[in-house]
Amino acid sequence: xxxxxxxxxxxxxxxxxxxxRLFSGELTPEVALTETEIAASYNVARPTAKAAxxxxxxxxxxxxxxxxxxxxxxxxxxAVRDIYLARAYLESExxxxxxxxxxxxxxxxxxxxxxxxxxxxxxxxxIEPDIRFHLSLIDAVGSERVNKMYQSLMSEVRLCMxxxxxxxxxxxxxxxxxxxxxxxxLEAGDGEAAAQLxxxxxxxxxxxxxxxxxxxxGPQAAIATPLLG
Amino acid sequence: xxxxxxxxxxxxxxxxxxxxRLFSGELTPEVALTETEIAASYNVARPTAKAAxxxxxxxxxxxxxxxxxxxxxxxxxxAVRDIYLARAYLESExxxxxxxxxxxxxxxxxxxxxxxxxxxxxxxxxIEPDIRFHLSLIDAVGSERVNKMYQSLMSEVRLCMxxxxxxxxxxxxxxxxxxxxxxxxLEAGDGEAAAQLxxxxxxxxxxxxxxxxxxxxGPQAAIATPLLG
DNA sequence: GACTCATTGATTGTCTAACAAGTGTGCACG
DNA sequence: CGTGCACACTTGTTAGACAATCAATGAGTC
Numbered sequence: 001x002x003x004x005x006x007x008x009x010x011x012x013x014x015x016x017x018x019x020x021r022l023f024s025g026e027l028t029p030e031v032a033l034t035e036t037e038i039a040a041s042y043n044v045a046r047p048t049a050k051a052a053x054x055x056x057x058x059x060x061x062x063x064x065x066x067x068x069x070x071x072x073x074x075x076x077x078x079a080v081r082d083i084y085l086a087r088a089y090l091e092s093e094x095x096x097x098x099x100x101x102x103x104x105x106x107x108x109x110x111x112x113x114x115x116x117x118x119x120x121x122x123x124x125x126x127i128e129p130d131i132r133f134h135l136s137l138i139d140a141v142g143s144e145r146v147n148k149m150y151q152s153l154m155s156e157v158r159l160c161m162x163x164x165x166x167x168x169x170x171x172x173x174x175x176x177x178x179x180x181x182x183x184x185x186l187e188a189g190d191g192e193a194a195a196q197l198x199x200x201x202x203x204x205x206x207x208x209x210x211x212x213x214x215x216x217x218g219p220q221a222a223i224a225t226p227l228l229g
Numbered sequence: 230x231x232x233x234x235x236x237x238x239x240x241x242x243x244x245x246x247x248x249x250r251l252f253s254g255e256l257t258p259e260v261a262l263t264e265t266e267i268a269a270s271y272n273v274a275r276p277t278a279k280a281a282x283x284x285x286x287x288x289x290x291x292x293x294x295x296x297x298x299x300x301x302x303x304x305x306x307x308a309v310r311d312i313y314l315a316r317a318y319l320e321s322e323x324x325x326x327x328x329x330x331x332x333x334x335x336x337x338x339x340x341x342x343x344x345x346x347x348x349x350x351x352x353x354x355x356i357e358p359d360i361r362f363h364l365s366l367i368d369a370v371g372s373e374r375v376n377k378m379y380q381s382l383m384s385e386v387r388l389c390m391x392x393x394x395x396x397x398x399x400x401x402x403x404x405x406x407x408x409x410x411x412x413x414x415l416e417a418g419d420g421e422a423a424a425q426l427x428x429x430x431x432x433x434x435x436x437x438x439x440x441x442x443x444x445x446x447g448p449q450a451a452i453a454t455p456l457l458g
Numbered sequence: 459g460a461c462t463c464a465t466t467g468a469t470t471g472t473c474t475a476a477c478a479a480g481t482g483t484g485c486a487c488g
Numbered sequence: 489c490g491t492g493c494a495c496a497c498t499t500g501t502t503a504g505a506c507a508a509t510c511a512a513t514g515a516g517t518c
Binding site for chain 2: 497498499500
């Protein structure tokens with residue numbers, strides 16, 4: 001039994017709650033998300049639960065075929081490569097334009113500071129500020145549609161992350177340093193170098209994620225640029 | 230009364246038909262898309278019509294607030310700029326990567342040939358092959374997500390086009406020539422030049438569309454590069 | 459004993475009917 | 489002439505029901 005949610009729309013509330021439960025790792029691809037079960041757990045009618053499920057299917061977080069039960073989307077190595085390719089397309093172009101304005105978004109600076117302040121806690125604590133850093137870059141261009149597209153991609157990244165949360169494929173120190181360097185390059189107006197570094201940055205995250213998911217990691221998994229010490 | 234549609238799913242069929250009617254210009258932002266009316270016209274129940282409407286809202290083709298009737302989305306000058314900015318982000322990065330492979334997609338070549346073969350008919354006849362040209366470029370990278378994002382953008386572009394179909398803001402000869410030059414640059418491996426030309430190409434289309442929608446056209450509306458004789 | 463096919467249960471797709479809640483409009487009243 | 493109220497319209501949500509389909513189990517056959 002789940003507490004009754006109330007907001008602008010019941011479907012909205014259920015969708016949001018389900019999404020959070022997806023990101024928290026509570027819902028896995030193994031559990032069946034029956035319309036009736038969800039309806040019962042939220043104390044709503046079946047069509048309401050159905051609508052929430054269909055929205056999440058539209059977002060790519062749930063999968064379901066005709067007449068089949070919805071399940072959490074399974075994102076394999078090729079899906080991760082696809083997601084990060086799309087990320088790279090958007091982000092590398094964006095850093096080029098930000099560099100042209102010699103602009104380092106304050107939100108990104110703040111998010112990276114959070115990463116620097118991280119004590120050696122759970123690896124999961126790194127994910128949120130990391131996402132916020134990249135999201136701040138996108139936000140800085142102020143495009144509604146680019147924002148929406150990127151947010152959709154990051155939703156899927158979040159979903160991946162929850163599946164491999166135990167492995168510490170992320171090194172806060174390195175990530176902070178690379179973010180810092182990107183910000184410096186933005187302020188310096190060197191878009192080409194910033195785009196190149198970002199490509200490395202994303203490439204490494206991508207290949208390590210691929211490896212953690214059972215795929216074969218490409219060469220980008222290694223630390224290419226000697227940034228530290 | 231509308232003929233009963235039948236396909237994999239009734240909601241799918243209605244969504245597709247509504248989308249086509251949107252692109253055909255039959256449905257305008259002035260007409261109210263009531264759930265009951267749509268349900269009656271397709272001989273289905275209201276929840277079915279509701280689901281179709283909500284899908285199109287999710288695609289950005291329809292707009293509707295809470296407890297308000299759905300209407301065709303109105304895309305003003307700023308929306309057009311936003312759409313074309315996102316297009317530019319995706320496409321310029323893509324031509325860079327295609328150029329690295331010295332690859333000119335056959336689909337794009339074919340689509341551009343169609344443009345060349347156009348007799349002086351309706352300006353609308355240019356839209357489909359033009360869209361197919363750009364879509365072929367995106368297709369060539371073979372990314373599911375990039376494809377979906379781009380297709381969503383082009384849906385909105387199509388919607389815009391139907392609103393200004395009378396004006397002939399597109400010159401087939403110039404468009405064909407620019408496409409041709411882009412393809413040549415791709416084969417030559419000059420990604421930077423191809424991206425630059427594509428930016429001009431999109432920028433001109435963007436500003437003319439903006440002007441046609443009542444906005445103030447930017448300098449990109451003029452023909453910058455002397456491509457033709 | 460293994461394989462094929464039919465039956466069963468579960469789940470979704472769709473419908474009918476209805477009530478509640480919100481929005482907007484028009485009319486009556488001050 | 490302006491304000492407020494009542495009404496119609498529309499959407500949000502619910503309940504219950506039936507058909508179609510999918511997965512799995514069981515029976516029957518070779």
